Structures are given as C-alpha cells and as structure tokens.
Amino acid sequence: MQDNKKMQDKKTYEIRGSQLIDICRDAALKINKHKVDEFEIFTASSVENEIEIFKGKVETLSFSDSIGVGIRIFKDRSIGYAYTTVLEEKSIEECIRKAVSNCKITSREDYNYLPGEEDSILKKKLIDDRSLFHEDFLDYTIESKVELAKKLEVLTRSRDTRIVDIDSVGYHDSIYETAILNSAGFCDKYKTTTCLIYVSAISKQEGDTSTGDFFGCAREPAGLDLEEIAQKAADRSVSVLGGEKIKSQRADLLLDPVVSAQLLGVVAGCLTADSVQKRKSLFEGKVGQKIFSIGVNIFDDGTIPDGLSSRPFDGEGIIKGKTRVFEDGYLRTYLYNTYTARKDKTRSTGNAVRASYRSTPEVGISNFYMEPSDIGFEKLLSDVDRGFYVIDVIGLHSGVNPISGQMSMGAKGIWIENGSFKQPVREVTIGTDILSFCRSIRKIGNDLKFIPASGYIGSPSILVSDIMISGK
C-alpha cells in the first residue's frame, strides 16, 4: 500500500447540502416552460470508497462520486419518467423533454397525481439527519479504512488453523444525499452515512474445502465489531468442514438469523400492495387472517436510528413511520405507496422506494424485521430432538418463486440430535412454500440480526418444524 495522505488531503468531503435542492429548483424552472399538470424532481448523490484486500495488500481501491436526477412528469393523469447523470443545462432540458414525451404512451389512471397532506398518516418527521448521518464518519482517512480491512483479514485467519485462505475481504462506505421537490409543495432533503465490511474464509481439512462469510454494517467504522465478524466468518467456514449429504427426510430446521432473514425477505416481497393488487401475492385477501401459528410480530420501521433503510420520508416524500405488518401472527396491513393506497381507499405507509434516480418510486420495504423473543439460541437448540441447523442457503433467487410460493434452495449446516450438534451436512436442499413456512414456525430466538438486501431485513434464529430435506 502506497501512501494515500496526499489524496486524503485533497478529498475532504464537502456536504452538498442545499446544492441538491438548487438542482431541483433549476430543473423546476425549466419544467415550467412545458405544458404539464404536475412534476416531481428527485436528486441523489453518493460518494463511495471501496477497498478490497488480498493477502495483506490493497488489491483494489476505488473512489466514486456520482450524482443523478430523475424527473417524473404528470400530464392528463399519465406519468412519464426520465433521468440523467449529466447535469449540464441542455442535458436537463433533454431529460425533461423525454419525461414529457414518455407521458404519451403510459396509461391514464385516476390515481396518478402527486401525494398531498391527505395521503400521509404522519404529519411530523420521526427521524432526521442527526441519527442517519454521523459527522465522525468524515474523520476516517482512507488509510484507516484500509487498516480496518487488513485487520479483519488477519483476525479471521488467526481464528482457526484450518483456515487456509481469505478469498475476499472488503470494505465499502458511502455518503448518500438526496432531495425531492414536487409541484405540490414538497421540498426536503436528508443525508446518510453507511459502511459495510465483509470477509470470506476458505478452510480445508483432509481434502475437504469449505467456505464461510460474515459481515457487519454501521453508520461509521467505529460501529463495526471486527472481532465478532472474524469469529462468525471462521465458525461458519470450519463448522461445515467434512460435511456430507444426508438421506432425504422430513425434519425440524433451526435457521441461523442470516438464513431466516433471507426467508423473511421473501415474505416481505409478497406484502407490497402492488403485488397484491396485481394478483401476484399469496397474501391477497388475507388481511385480518392468522398466517403464523404462533404470536409473531413483524414491523416495517423506517425510524430505527441504526437501521440502514431508515429515512425521514419515502421515495415520494411521504413521512416514514413504523408499520405493524403482522401482530400476534395475524396479517394487519400490506405496504403502500400513495398510488396503491388510493386504490385500496387507505393511506400510504411510506413505502415508496427508489432503488436510485434511475427508477420511479415502487413499493418496497424499509427496515423490515421480526420481533425477537427472550429465548436464547442454546434453548432453541436444546429443544430439537432431530433436526438440521441451517447455517447458509444458496440459490434463493432461482429457487424461490414469490408468486407461486414455492421455496427450494441449497443448504448447509449441522445435523442436530437430542439437542446437540452432530455431523456437518452439505449438498442438500430444503423445500417448502411460503404459507407453509409461516405456519411451521414454532419458536423465535432473541438474537435479532439485520442483513442488507433490497431493504434492511432483520430476524432472530427461528425453529421451523417438519420441513422436507432432500439429499441422498
């Protein structure tokens, strides 16, 4: 690693602050020259650092500083969209022209108009920049971030003599700023800091190879617990060494939070009002019904200070709060943006999500999590007579069909007998369907863990009964 001091000196971050609002205002003036009914301008910028370490050296160090503008035009109850990453005057004008022209072919809908006061449940913001943006983040030099990643590599390697390689260690952070201005009078901005570190360890024993990874994320590097990340990655790698395929059978599953959170993410995807209204959700017509056999509580909460998907307002400017999606095992509500809420004669839950300035606001989750219980992992484990502790799953995107509800994925972990771990297991699949999965949950642990996915999804360890395992 060369000295980055000079670069660091030149690269101190200047908060864009009102610059994004200024971009919105300039664009608004230009839109006013066109004949449109309403408009919305979304801007987002991010400054990112990405560091990859291999064998104690910087393998890749990349810097990025990007900005983009997305414009939504409403005309005769039709919507057109366009975006640009080039902010010169003529590019913005071209972007507006395209957005206006895109209105011509989209369908007319009575509900196509900007959100107003009446669309929002909340009137006052519940979270702001002070919890989402850590000033201390700006004090970390690139050097110090590189050292962090190097330290994680060393820590992970030293955890177990069977760890032979660290195939990837990476650190990634970003300062994100965004602003929305619309012709109905909304104009606001916020900013966030986030950092993510991950490590993947390869272990070997008697000709068998195993991999295991873990990660941590926080608002600033001080929030990353390297010791814990190293330990978990090492454990996840070595604990499945020597794993073998088992006989196909039905058994109970004890799901690690990393696994249960991924499965909860599948459930979350079926709860958007958009998928329900388009008849693509198994939860259609199920509000008020008992979905889980036990008293599960699940929230979509955009107000958690550490939640990476927390935000004062959503992708169309609706104030974001905490939504109780499941209460005591009963489905209480779907997740709404304003368009889908108007269709269902209700109000938005603040779930308009924009993946970036490239896309229009769709319905999605914020921090979506299952409330933990007070049952420790050891207790969950001791309650399993014959079961499979699932440490990791593979092929979720190809093995889960959120519309038909079928879930089938590769799994690895450890076989459990009489409440204690027996032999490692790999190259098997687990299969069920979404509604059966919800019904099969028997117990919930106390070890809530969040994973960054499309949204930020949290789950404790969970015990699921009687699931088909396919092996030999």
Place this chain on the structure above:
Amino acid sequence: MIENRLTKQILNILLGNGADFSEIFIQKRASNNIRLEDSKIENSSSGYELGCGLRLWVGDSTFYAYVDSLEESKLLDAAKILSSAINGAGSLKVLDLTEAKSPYVTVVKKLPDSVQADAKKDTLELIDRSARDFNPAIIQVTSTLSDTEEETYVANSYGSFSSEKIVKVFLAVNVVARRGKDIRTGYKSLARSSGYEAFDFKNPVDLALEASKIAVNMLDAVGAPAGEFPVVIGPAFGGVIFHEACGHGLEADAVLKNASVFRDKIGKKIASEIVTAIDDSTLKYRWGSYKFDGEGFPSNRTVLIKDGILQNYIYDLRTSKKLGAKQTGNGRRQSFRDVPFPRMSNTFIDSGNEDPDSIIGSVSKGIYAKEFAGGQVDPATGDFVFGISEGYIIENGKISFPIKDTTIIGNGPEALKRIEAVGNNLDFAPGFCGKNDQLVSNEVGQPTIKVEKITVGGIKD
C-alpha cells in the same frame, strides 16, 4: 469521444507517480424502458448516462476512480487525484496510440431511435392480448421492453485504443396463471445485441405464447420427488448448469485466489470425455457478444474443455498477467463506474451426437428439466444449485407429470464427470449474470444432456 491528445495526457498523468499501467474507459449510454402490467402501460422511462473510469496499477494494487462527465478539466483533475494515490517516480510514458482491431463486425438495421414509442406500446399490448387469449387461467401479464444505445472508448498505457457502438434490445414476458389456490408462472425473454430486427429473430407473440404455455402446464404440477435421480437437462437455458457448475470456477480471479476447484487442472480430465465447452463472445448478435471487452481487447472464442480435458481459463488482463497467460477478451464491467474482472460471455456445451428423444427415452425414472430460473455457485467448493421453473417427471423413458418449482444441488467437478449423454441440438438462451455486485449480459447454451445422478430438491418423500 475524446481527442487522442487528451487521452495521452490523462494516461501519462496516471503513470506519473510510478504506476505500471493506466487506462481510461469512456461510456455514453441512452436507454428506454417500457413496462406493461395489468394490461396497462405502467411505466415509460428514459435514461442518459455519460462518464469516464480511470484505472491504474502499481504492483498488485489497482486504483480506480470515475467522473460523471467528459469535461477536460474534470478528467484532468480526476487523473491527478487518482495518480496521487501513489508516490513513486514515473518512468513509463505513452507516445502513440494505435487502434485495436476486432473480428466481430455487425450491422444494426433498426436503431431504437427509428422505432416510434407507439410501436413499442403496440408490441407490449399484443403480447398481453396473446397471452390472455391463450388461456383464461392467465390472470396477469407483465412485459418489459428496453433498448440501449451505447458508445464506449477504451485506451491504455500499452498505447492501444478501441471504440465500439453497441445497440441492445431486451424483451421479457412474465405470465401468471391461476386455478383455485394454485398460482404458477411462466417466463421467457428475448435479448439481442442488435436493433429492433431482434423481433425478426423471434416474434414477440411467440415469446408470449411460450411463457403462457409454461404457466398453464405448471398448473398440473405435483411436488417433485426428493433424492438423487438421473436428470435430463433440456437445451438452451439448460446451459445454466455449465455456467454455474463449471464456468464461474474457470474465471481466473477465482483461480488466482485459490478459490476455485479447477485450479492446477489445465491439461487434466475434469469432465466426461463427451463434453466440449466453449466461451465465445464473437457469436453474432448474441446477448453476451461484443466487439471489444471492457478493457478494449477484441472478442474471442475460447475452448475451455475439449473432450473432457481442461484447456483454458477465462481471463481479463490483470489475471492473465499474474498467471502468465494470454488474456481471452473476457475483462468485462457493468459500466464506467466499475472495475473490470473476468466474466463469461456466451458459454456453452458444444453439440454432441445423440438424439434428444432417445436421451429421454433412456431414463426409466428421473427428471426432465426444461426451463430454469437461474443458479448460483460457491467456486471454492464447487457446490452449485440451479432452479427448475419447468420440469417433468420421466417414467419409463416418457415425460409424465410436471413438477413444482424446485432446486437441484450438486458439486461441479462431480456433475461434469457424470454427464452421460450430449445431444445434437445445441441452442442458446440469454440472461444476466451477477458477480461482485456487477451485472453483465450473458448467454448460456447446450444441447440436451443427461446427468447420471444429482440431488433433486423435492418436497415429497
């Protein structure tokens, strides 16, 4: 897109503090995307992106930065800042630039710009009608049509530059069928590195009907049996098995990091002797084809496995230098924001001799996997999965009941050796491949093949 003078100036600034290599990558991209759902055009959006990525190497380290602009002053500033990441003394300098040549020459007939928005709308509405008319069980049709026009330019400190104009068209149809409580889906896509003449290659209505047929057929699906069975994998998208079971493990970055089961296996038998596998980015108009890769090297046909023997890995420039091999034109990147690394292009198992029907006929009890939802692999262990979205039970050499969506799990090196039959019906299917958070376009391909034994993720004992 940029003057030679400025290119040289930037490359030399990047070399100025002792870098071993410098590169500039410029990309301009205009795209249009239209989506139909609920029999309505829900979304019509257009995008414009322009930017420049700068890369340098010193020793084993890569440094990368990009700017969303082509303004001379911004490019020079970015180059100076990136160059200051290292503080040695520069000895290399670029004096001349020579244009690289590529074997890949294509002609675009119908540019996206020449196709009216109304015509695109009509296509989507026709797809919607065709699917819904196919069967009353069809309750939802989602169809997306997108096109991109792109220009790229790459120059590096070896004194080479290349430029390319790329036009792409992508059309996807998702269909949902419902009977009682059972909901099933069907998916088909058409993706070409060409203009709208893509619709001459495949008619959008046919695409709609094929997707509809899958969804409706699957309404009769039963739970797949659990356990190990012989599996016959259909042509085209079936190639996803090779992509996952072997392809990713042949990408040289995994090999370099000792994270591939295929390391140190060149010249060795890794697959059944009836298997020959190829990565070919020169196949005209295919989704994974290009004139130059993301590092400006010409596209190439690389034989990966010949008669079961491993011949070559899939390289980008950096991994080829480190492993002392010739780069294979597979250094790809999602955009100017991203560092390139080795990626597959169009990767397939080559045609064999057997009649596909007799392959199915040879199985007394097994599974026929026809359409797929993708897959995933852990290259270090070789363990892979792929999802079957249209599959059937084979009984006494005949296709019987369809099975519900299921996952197949196997180990790459073992599965390759268990390929017992390769058909004579090679075909391809387009898709997207994600790795290290970067998506690139690929095609997978194969004729019908038979794997002797593999675990089917069933839900029935």
